[in-house]
Amino acid sequence: MARTESRILGIWDGHDSGACIVDKGRICVAVNEERFTRRKLEIGFPKNSILYCLKAMASRPDDIQDIAYSTRDFSLTLTRLVPKIKENYYYVRRRIRKARFENINRRILNHTGKFRANIMFRKISHYKIKDALRKMGFKNFRLYDIDHHKAHAACAYFPSGIKKAVVFTIDGIGDGYSSTVSIGEKDEITELIRTKSKDSLGLFFQEVTSLLGMRILEDEGKVMSLADYSPHIPIQLNPMARFFRLEEGRIKSTMPLERRFRTLQALLYSCNKETFCRMAQDALEHHCINLAKYWIKETGIHNAVFSGGIASNIKHNMKVVSKSDIRKWFIFPHMGDGGLAVGAALFVSNKIYGGRSKMIKSLSLGPEYSNELILTELRNNKKINFVYDDNASRYAADAILDGDIVYWFSGRMEYGPRALGNRSIIALPDNLTTKNRLNNIIKRRDWFQPFCPAILEDDANKMLEAYTQDSGFMTLGYMTKDSARDYLKGVTSVDGSCRPQIVNNNNSPYKGILKRVRKVTGYGAILNTSFNIHGEPIVMSPKDAIDTLIRTGKGKLVMGNYIVESRQK
Numbered sequence: 001m002a003r004t005e006s007r008i009l010g011i012w013d014g015h016d017s018g019a020c021i022v023d024k025g026r027i028c029v030a031v032n033e034e035r036f037t038r039r040k041l042e043i044g045f046p047k048n049s050i051l052y053c054l055k056a057m058a059s060r061p062d063d064i065q066d067i068a069y070s071t072r073d074f075s076l077t078l079t080r081l082v083p084k085i086k087e088n089y090y091y092v093r094r095r096i097r098k099a100r101f102e103n104i105n106r107r108i109l110n111h112t113g114k115f116r117a118n119i120m121f122r123k124i125s126h127y128k129i130k131d132a133l134r135k136m137g138f139k140n141f142r143l144y145d146i147d148h149h150k151a152h153a154a155c156a157y158f159p160s161g162i163k164k165a166v167v168f169t170i171d172g173i174g175d176g177y178s179s180t181v182s183i184g185e186k187d188e189i190t191e192l193i194r195t196k197s198k199d200s201l202g203l204f205f206q207e208v209t210s211l212l213g214m215r216i217l218e219d220e221g222k223v224m225s226l227a228d229y230s231p232h233i234p235i236q237l238n239p240m241a242r243f244f245r246l247e248e249g250r251i252k253s254t255m256p257l258e259r260r261f262r263t264l265q266a267l268l269y270s271c272n273k274e275t276f277c278r279m280a281q282d283a284l285e286h287h288c289i290n291l292a293k294y295w296i297k298e299t300g301i302h303n304a305v306f307s308g309g310i311a312s313n314i315k316h317n318m319k320v321v322s323k324s325d326i327r328k329w330f331i332f333p334h335m336g337d338g339g340l341a342v343g344a345a346l347f348v349s350n351k352i353y354g355g356r357s358k359m360i361k362s363l364s365l366g367p368e369y370s371n372e373l374i375l376t377e378l379r380n381n382k383k384i385n386f387v388y389d390d391n392a393s394r395y396a397a398d399a400i401l402d403g404d405i406v407y408w409f410s411g412r413m414e415y416g417p418r419a420l421g422n423r424s425i426i427a428l429p430d431n432l433t434t435k436n437r438l439n440n441i442i443k444r445r446d447w448f449q450p451f452c453p454a455i456l457e458d459d460a461n462k463m464l465e466a467y468t469q470d471s472g473f474m475t476l477g478y479m480t481k482d483s484a485r486d487y488l489k490g491v492t493s494v495d496g497s498c499r500p501q502i503v504n505n506n507n508s509p510y511k512g513i514l515k516r517v518r519k520v521t522g523y524g525a526i527l528n529t530s531f532n533i534h535g536e537p538i539v540m541s542p543k544d545a546i547d548t549l550i551r552t553g554k555g556k557l558v559m560g561n562y563i564v565e566s567r568q569k
């Protein structure tokens with residue numbers, strides 16, 4: 001096969017590693033390594049992801065001429081040189097193994113985060129990545145290293161479909177910086193400012209997460225959810241709000257990291273956890289709203305796009321969008337570092353081929369399995385019963401209307417952290433008994449973590465306050481309307497908000513479920529949560545799905561056109 005010159009392979013080999021192939025700005029295929037290795041938020045080199053991307057595009061390593069990766073700061077470069085460090089950090093971060101010398105480790109991490117990409121780190125990173133790719137059969141390729149925040153900005157702006165926007169990237173630390181503000185216009189991103197690592201809002205939120213005994217880079221959403229159980233504190237009385245200030249459009253830390261950490265320790269000792277979370281969430285929202293307001297006013301551009309780990313905080317997104325005079329918005333759905341492979345590839349695609357990326361309309365970018373492949377896997381397993389059904393949507397809708405929990409497996413796996421109806425567990429949102437059963441036997445979420453709804457776009461106005469537009473990728477929170485509160489009680493937070501998936505793609509089997517549920521209940525809404533057991537990655541293959549069904553012993557699996565039940569109940 002001739003070289004497919006316009007195809008760019010994007011790779012990311014840090015936290016939540018993965019790969020993608022972009023062709024002239026179109027994201028053709030994208031996946032994260034955790035789905036193959038079954039280690040949540042995998043950090044190893046994304047070999048399986050790369051192989052899958054090549055296979056899905058009927059390409060060989062030889063066909064790829066341009067490869068992009070991101071981030072070449074001190075920390076990542078060191079772990080490329082000594083992978084064992086990354087492996088140890090993975091176990092410590094996930095709280096599988098206790099860190100020795102925790103305080104010293106934290107100080108080292110805070111210190112090393114400052115070191116930006118220099119010529120030596122770039123050369124070492126380049127050499128190590130090139131070496132790993134050559135071992136996989138790639139040769140004669142051009143390798144591009146893309147700045148961490150430029151990759152985040154690329155995936156926020158290029159696939160947004162918005163012509164002119166302020167581009168915000170806010171995260172922990174990457175390449176020595178914690179945030180950037182740019183303008184995206186006429187297919188170009190022009191950076192206005194960047195903020196140093198010591199001024200990182202992401203790092204502050206990580207500290208809060210860690211002090212609560214939760215996993216950093218993973219459980220920040222729990223902090224956001226627990227905050228709902230505490231009343232708001234006036235911002236002038238919130239001690240955490242004083243950790244930062246806005247100075248000429250830049251977030252600035254007001255104290256050294258170590259002093260802030262000790263202050264947080266003292267605060268946690270003196271108040272309950274809910275209040276501690278409330279203070280952190282309010283402080284984060286306050287400063288990000290001020291940042292957005294400043295740049296919207298300064299640039300006169302009322303559209304904004306977001307990427308970086310902070311954009312995974314849907315309450316923050318809801319507040320920033322609603323309080324900053326933003327008219328059009330887009331949040332890249334794989335906003336954390338797991339999306340950097342796409343960001344790096346889109347950046348390079350824009351530089352080489354120019355032009356905008358195609359607006360992203362679907363995240364169905366992962367592996368797909370035909371009925372034949374599903375049947376082969378089903379026949380290999382003696383612990384299940386299965387039957388063929390012509391109308392899987394109708395079966396699934398009727399099952400959840402009967403109070404069942406359905407494991408729904410359909411089409412290509414979604415890219416990113418959210419299940420959007422291809423690898424989802426679904427149930428009725430008004431049945432609290434089913435919701436509790438789902439939590440007890442499968443999800444094991446903390447008591448304060450709400451489930452989420454999927455809502456038909458036609459019904460969004462009926463159920464959500466101030467609904468105007470949505471990308472359909474579950475990136476923004478909404479307040480539910482009083483009239484729908486009873487039906488949505490299993491998917492609404494204590495403060496009345498929810499994080500809905502707005503279902504707007506036509507004729508998908510998933511949409512068929514929602515339509516049938518609407519006929520009976522009057523509401524086009526169901527409970528949708530990711531198809532995985534607590535702490536594990538979302539299922540990818542029929543084998544993963546069957547394993548999950550057998551291990552939980554509950555629920556009905558609807559996979560392609562097959563209805564599957566475990567024999568062990």
Ligand SMILES: [Fe+2]
Binds near residue numbers: 174337
């Ligand atoms: Fe990042």
